[in-house]
Amino acid sequence: MNLTLKIWRQEGPEAKGKMVTYKVSDISKDMSFLEMLDVLNEDLATKGERTVEFDHDCREGICGQCSLVINGQAHGHESHYTTCQTHMRSYKDGDVIFIEPFRAKSFPVIRDLKVDRSSMDKIIQAGGYISSFTGMAPEANSIPIHHEVAESAFDSAACIGCGACVATCKNSSAALFLSAKISHLAKLPQGKVERMERVVWMVNAHDDEGFGSCTNTGACAMVCPQEVDLLDITRMNYEYNRALATVRS
C-alpha cells in the first residue's frame, strides 16, 4: 500500500518543530508500524537526508520504549496495543497518517519523535521499591499470598512505563503510571513496610516533576497497552488519604 505520512520533525529540544509530509510506497500489510517507519528511514538515508528519530527497543510490546501519537491517539487507534504491536493491516492504501511525539511539559522532545521520559524514573526512584535483605532468593512459599491478590497485583505491575497515559491525558497527569506502582506494592505483603511513606513520596515526586492532576476522564486506561485499571488511581487516592490521616512520628 501507499501512504502519506505527516511527521513531526524537530532538530533539538530548543528548536521549533513542524509537521513534514512524506510518501511511502509498497508497504506490506504484515509490517509493524515501526517497520513501516524503517522503510521511510531507509529511503531518507539513501537520499542523504536526516532520518526520522523515534524510540524503540524490544519491538514485542513489553519494554515500553516505543511511543508515538498516531492520528491523535497514543500508540494508534487500536486499543491496548503498543506502537510496535500495531500493524499496517490496520491501515488502508492511500491513508494519511499523522505521527507526533508524546506531548507533555514533563516529556521534553529530544529530537523528532523521541521524548525524554526520565521524569517517570524520578517518580519510581521516590518510592517505587521495597526494602528487603539481599542474598539468596527466599523460599517462594514462605509468604502465602491469595491467588486473586497475586493476580490483581500482577495486573498493576504489568505497567511498562511507556507514558501513553501522560500523552493521552488532557492534564498531562501521570496518575495511571504512578498509581499502578503504588497499587502493585500496596496489594502485596512485601510492599506493606513502606506503604504510608511510599504514596506520599511518590505523589510529591509526581507533582515536582510537573505532571498535572487526574480528573478521572478515564482516557489513560483506554489507551494503556497493559490495560492498567482506572481503579488503580482510585486505590492510590485511598492510599494517599490513609497516609495523610495516619500520624507517624
Add this chain to the structure above:
Amino acid sequence: MAYKKGLFKTSVGRKNLMAVTGLFIAFFLIIHLVGNLILIIPDSWFPIEFWGGVESAHDMYNAYSHFLVHFWPITLVAWILYISIITHVIDALLITLNNNKAKGDKYQVTDNSTSTWYSRNMGVLGTVIGLFIFIHMAQFWLKYKVLGTEHDLYELVVTTFKQWWVVLIYEIGIIALGFHLAHGVESAHRSLGAYPKGLMRVIKYIALCFSIVMAVLYAIIPIIIYFK
C-alpha cells in the same frame, strides 16, 4: 511530618478538596429540589392533611421558605454551602492553572474518542453553572433573603418563570448541571478513594441515575410553572 504538603498543595490533595465540596453541593441539591417541588404540586392535591391541612402550594411554599430563613441550623448549613461553592471554584482554578502548566505543545490531530466530552469540559460546564447560580441568586436569594424587598416568594418565583427567556436560561443551567454531575459525582468518589471494584461499579450507576433524576426534576419545574 514535613513530607505531608497539605490539601491545597498536592495533585491528590486538591482533588480531595474538590470532591468533598462537590459532594456537599450535590447533597444540597437534593434538599433544594425537594423544597422546590412544592411549586409544581397540582392544585387538586390540596388540602394536604399530612401537612396540617395546608390549603395551597402558595401557602405551603411560603411557609417552607419562611422556615428556611428563620431556622438557625439551616443558616449554618447555608454558610457551609457558600464556603463549599467558593472553595470548589478556587480549587478548580488552581487545578486548571496547574494542569495547563503541565501540558505540552498542542497536538496537530486530536482523537477524543477515549473519554466523554463532559468529563473533559468540567471547567466549561462549571462556568456555565457559576453564571447560572449568579443569576439565580440575584433573582431570588438577594431579593427575598438579603434585601428583604420581596415577602411573597411564591409570587416572585411564579411571576419570574412566566418569562420565556428566564425559563430558557434555567434550562441551559440545569442541562450543564446534569452533565457536570454525571462526571462529577463518580469522579469525586474516585478522588476520595472508593476503590473496591464492586463499590465503584455501584457508585458509577448511582451517580448516573442521580444526575439524570436531578436534571430532569429541576428542569421540569420552570417549564410546568410557565405553562400553568
